[in-house]
Amino acid sequence: MYVTDPTQFVETYDDDKIVPEITHRRTMTLKPGKHLFLEGDPANRIYEVTSGVLRLTRMLEDGRRQVIAFGYPGDTVGFPSDGYYHTDCDAIVPTTLVVHRRSDLETSKGDAALHQRLLRAALREISAMQDHFMMLGRKSSVEKLASFLMVLTDRVGTPLGDFTQVSLPMTRSDIADFLGLTTETVSRTFTQLRKSKIVAIDHINTVIILKPKALRSIAEGQDD
Amino acid sequence: MYVTDPTQFVETYDDDKIVPEITHRRTMTLKPGKHLFLEGDPANRIYEVTSGVLRLTRMLEDGRRQVIAFGYPGDTVGFPSDGYYHTDCDAIVPTTLVVHRRSDLETSKGDAALHQRLLRAALREISAMQDHFMMLGRKSSVEKLASFLMVLTDRVGTPLGDFTQVSLPMTRSDIADFLGLTTETVSRTFTQLRKSKIVAIDHINTVIILKPKALRSIAEGQDD
């Protein structure tokens, strides 16, 4: 019930014209709460998420935390810089991964097609991070939460009658640390969206998008 | 683009045994205020800054602006995603650039060494953006400004007696939009740092770092 809809994942693959080969594929699984790597670890592997959800985080000395990204199926994680990882990464649900050796991908010796994929993934990542900047720096709490829900709707939403269902495997605290808010504010903002009938909250970790257009226009700051 | 200290850049060159050839190098210059590209333009070129400073920005419909990065010498700008630029880019001082055709860099046909450079630049960019996330999402206004000044000190600071001088070619409004603050808050925060004798403000666009250690510990959230 946690896991991201497999059809979504297949589509992502189709879009990218990536047909994974059985040969030369190393896969692994990761249990919830288990770390894939920590900030400062030497970065020898690059991973592609095939199912589940990862959480990439950074911490300040005093415990303040920023969730950099959630790694959904189709995402690549573990981009190295100067040979090291610059975030912690752990699983929030059981997760399966394809493992690539960094040396295969980064040096000229490796497969050119794999190379291409890494570069494309990095460029997509940069673009996604640019959206995230605008969100962190310039949006209000409702706009942040609406943006977050829209992204998830577009990526991993599943149709449910006339509406779209989105599962939120992460805690409120994860959402808060992703959006640069507190858990209390996230909670209040959910309540606000629920009371204005834009979303319904099914179970704590399942929301139903009732008015996608309204949600999107909030996300983009059109109403104020 | 945000943090890459210049020695780093030189080392990267050495590591890769890339000595840019005069041949096949196309350069250009850009006057202050002139745009290099706009959000949504097809991304056919990738640029390396050789002198000057660029500003990369994104806008919301209602005019709210986020400065994504400043492009200093050694930085690469114009990373495409889906074939388009996702930010505006203009010069804030006279700027010179090396121009690369995207097709040369991104497709398998191009020079493998150039390929490598693009990938490295993209990975550095991702790492820098991760710092910026923490700053936007979790730091207070003083911490933000201190972080900004530290990065500039490390990258482009020039020794001045016992101290370090940093020039700020961008306006207060650019700094505000980079840090997710208002110009008023930036101004007040400069005053605060000036009054506590951590920096001195020479000319509007030149600051002198009097207590780098104090500034760094504020930036990292050690004092509160």
Added chain:
DNA sequence: CGGAGGGTTGACTTTAATCAACAGCGGTGG
């Protein structure tokens, strides 16, 4: 000399954070 734009400062408002209480659920063990 005068005007425009960028920057600073002050007074006040708004937003989200903080502090605190409590509800719901899920697991554990008596």
Added chain:
DNA sequence: CCACCGCTGTTGATTAAAGTCAACCCTCCG
């Protein structure tokens, strides 16, 4: 099986931080 504990989430009251609105200054330039 039920009681209790601990964790996550919600809600309320209050506070703190940054935003807004406004006045003013300074400098650069025509």
